[in-house]
Amino acid sequence: MSRDYELGVIFSPEASEEETRSVLDRIEQIVANHGGQIVKVNQWGRRRLAYPIERHRDGFYVFIDMVLTPETVSDIERTLKVSEIVLREMVRKRDPKAVQREREEREARAAAAAAAPEATEEVPAEGTTEEAPAATSAEPTTEEAPTTASTEATTEEAPAEETAAAEPAAESNEEHIEA
Known part of the structure; x- marks a missing residue:
């Protein structure tokens, strides 16, 4: 066994x-x-x-x-x-139980992988462009790179604005305490 x-x-x-x-x-x-x-x-x-x-x-x-x-x-x-x-x-x-779960996941991935090549073969036949498979790659495309850079710039500016907004609130709290 x-x-x-x-x-x-x-x-x-x-x-x-x-x-x-x-x-x-x-x-x-x-x-x-x-x-x-x-x-x-x-x-x-x-x-x-x-x-x-x-x-x-x-x-x-x-x-x-x-x-x-x-x-x-x-x-x-x-x-x-x-x-x-x-x-x-x-x-x-x-x-x-864990082994059975892993086997089911592996079979599901294999079925999805087998279905994926069939789907990509049908896409050009329908008249769509072949850019869709390239977008699914793990590497970032040139279109995605500026998006991440602008996101980083936005996150860097946000803390400075939050601190500036937090300072007047702190002053108003001190005024209430003194009164």
């Missing part, structure tokens, strides 16, 4: 990229040999440790979501404990 697991590994900051890649490849190989599946690999990169481990203040964090049998977990743990570049490792069983 397969279950969802999350593997967290902290590699030594002195380890080369080739060494970490070889350990990750070995994990992938173990998972594939036992009929498991790697769902997602999340490499956080180099981060500060909460406390020194083997005189290291930093570590290279990697998190892997997998679908495995419980027997496979023991093989992965054994492999990681033998490796000299692994500072810490932890395998934990994931909450089935």
